[in-house]
Amino acid sequence: MTIRAIIVDDEPLARQYLRELLEGHPEVEVLAECRNGFEAVKAVSELPVDLLFLDIQMPKLDGFEVLELLDRPVPTIFVTAYDEYAVRAFDAHALDYLLKPYTKERLAEAISRFHHKAPPPDIRSSARPESTYVTRIVMKDGPDIVIIPDHDIDYIQAEDDYVSIHTKGKSFLKHQTLASLEESLDPAHFIRIHRSAIARLDRIKRIELLTKDRYIAILVDGTTLPISRSGHRRLKGLLG
Amino acid sequence: MPGSFTRRARIAYYLAWLPMAALVAVVLHLRGMPWSLALSIGLPLCIPFALVCGSSYYMARAMPLRGSHLAQVLTSLLAASVLTGGLWAALALAIAYLVPGSHLVDQLGVLFGMGVGYFVLSLIFHYLILAMEETRRMEDLEREARVLAREAELRALKFQTNPHFLFNSLNAIAALTSTSPDQARRMCQLLSSFLRDSLRLSDRRSITIREELSLIRTYLDIELVRFADRLTIDEHVDESCLGDPIPPLLLQPLVENAVKHGISMLEEGGAIELTLKKDPDLTISIENPLDPASSSPPGTSRGLAIVEERLVAFYGKHARMVVHRRSDSFQVILEIPGDAA
DSSP states (O other), rough: EEEEEEESOOOOHHHHHHHHHTTTTTTEEEEESSSSSSHHHHHHHHHEEEEEEEESSSSOOHHHHHHHHOOSSOOOEEEEEEEHHHHHHTTTTTTTTESSOOHHHHHHHHHHHHHHHHOOOOOOSSSSSOOOSSSSSEETTEEEEEEGGGGEEEEEEETTEEEEEETTEEEEESOOOOOHHHHHHSSTTTTEEEEEEEEEGGGEEEEEETTTTTTEEEESSSOOOEEHHHHHHHHHHHOO | OTTTOOHHHHHHHHHHHHHHHHHHHHHHHHOOHHHHHHHHHHHHHHHHHHHHTTTTTHHHHSSSSSSSHHHHHHHHHHHHHHHHHHHHHHHHHHHHSSSTTTTGGGGGHHHHHHHHHHHHHHHHHHHHHHHHHHHHHHHHHHHHHHHHHHHHHHHHHOOOOOOHHHHHHHHHHHHHHHHHHHHHHHHHHHHHHHHHHHHHTTSSSSSEHHHHHHHHHHHHHHHHHHGGGGGEEEEEEEEGGTTTTEEETTSEEEHHHIIIIIGGHHHHHHHEEEEEESSEEEEEEEEEEEEEEOOOTTTTTHHHHHHHHHHHHHHTTTTTEEEEEEESSSEEEEEETTTOO
């Protein structure tokens, strides 16, 4: 059977190297080469892609953001010089994680995982912990890809299965739970003030007592958000 | 007064003698001497005595007020005080013979008492000065130790060439070996000379700007192979600053950041602008374009803090680092006063 693959890497030499090693795997057909995350997302929506060779550090979108934006899950082999993303890669259900420069034997092993649907090798113990928070949120807005840097986010509200992200007077819907988004945001800048809302700390102008132990937050742009009892405790803990 | 004695303490010591001498004159006057005599004899009498009391510095130094011999020390000090008071009285007696009608003989008892008291005061003064000197010395030592430790730490940090740069370069070499062996060979040579130079230079406390620039050019030559037409370099360098000293690998990490967080995140790439101006203050600027949608990557601020600390440690506190982060560009400016460079 043929494996239809695309190669996503911004460095021409890196793409060339992979393509050359793939010549030893006639069952792998390279449908396209993408130079950045946008092209990759587009290629996956337009082409019958079975397998993704994905770099992590790229212009526009990084590898993880690409996976987040795909219409459908595609088996992915990460190909990167960075070993510190391994844990995140397997959390994203990567098939394998190749460290540049890799050998053709190592590539063959990764491809065989596709054939056998073998579980990825457990390299978690040797991988460096990856504890950085996301610094931007990516989502699809119709055909467009929207990237919101974390410092542009004013607040985020839960709406059923979606979160609505408010930035510069606009809001964008993303299919994600507030709780999972909260985990990925830096708690030094974001705070869950209510079951249904996360606010960026520097956007909170003041906190008002509405009635006995019912508080609201008033943001710099005038928005008012409810504060729950536990939210108020967290706020007090943060603001002293 | 010994040389190690700080000048300020010496001045304070003699200034303190002015009211003491005045007090001698007042006491003499109160005990029946006319003012003219009290001043003309009392004041000059204090001058040799001030010098004699100054010797209490040596006593204070020779006999520290700690340890098991405290009683013995106090006894010697008391004896020295009585002796000095007696000497002063003897001096007054000599003057009394030289200046008939001064009636100084009647004042010997009082002068002896004051002499003992003044010597004791002088001892106390010098013990305090010594204690302060000791404290300051300890603080100096501590500060020096801290500076040395920090310097060692910074030296350890400066060779922080990012391993990803190495891995990506090796990957490029792997790609080039089959298609263009000549370029692969050249890349190996560039990478070796970059590694060798950065190891060699980072062992030194100070290198020339020429050496740092040469290292940066080797680094950029390697990145040019990886990024090809995505990377261009605009260099504006005042030839006159090439011989100036710079801490090793101060600029290279900044250029590396410009590639990593600037150029490599831009699809079309861009130009890194490297400017060194001397007029006569040295201004070094490294600027790169930035993807407006990127947010500041974690870790850069720490890297920049290290650069700033090394800058100040090397050139003194008048050197500054200024960072301009605009939505589509990032610029680091190092300002080094002409007399520091």
